[in-house]
Amino acid sequence: SQQGEEDPQALSIQEGENATMNCSYKTSINNLQWYRQNSGRGLVHLILIRSNEREKHSGRLRVTLDTSKKSSSLLITASRAADTASYFCATDRKDNNNDMRFGAGTRLTVKP
Amino acid sequence: DVKVTQSSRYLVKRTGEKVFLECVQDMDHENMFWYRQDPGLGLRLIYFSYDVKMKEKGDIPEGYSVSREKKERFSLILESASTNQTSMYLCASSLLGGSGNTIYFGEGSWLTVV
16 A cells, blocks of 8 residues: 655645645655656656654755654745646655655646 | 666557566666556556566556566566556666665656557
């Protein structure tokens, strides 16, 4: 079954605003990753956060991880129209870190 | 740059046909994956492989098989295509020790079964 579930399913904001997407998962993990998918294309890796990390930054991206709540959030600051895409979290299993599962994704629309 | 190449971008097949989706990666990755993506359901894992001739079932293996005869190539086979297998199929690869490593995706294969 799917491990991660993103929330909300869809998000629409104006350019310049911040976008926050959440991911919840069911079982203990080693790592959590966030990916982006432009419409009709493959997924592209954004950022990885390990289970012993609480926060990570990469440019305009900020990821947090709360292992006690089994949840993560992806914040995109000062959004741009080019950020319009679907965003997915991916998690492994504590007992098998080669078994990567993705959620259904959050569809982000940034209006110019 | 790592490249994962899926041989066909768009395919139209008839019900009952045998369908091969081919995937090749050029970075000597041990892990390879096949996912299926449908609207509202996200990516669902069909099969993955962490070594040549090794395979493990994912969430939805029914109706599919896979072949990994060479490290760089991972094929998805639909033995008898059905209309409910119309979908986008994504191949991916990563180094062993998967979740600590980036997963690289191909551009996807859009399969329509009529």
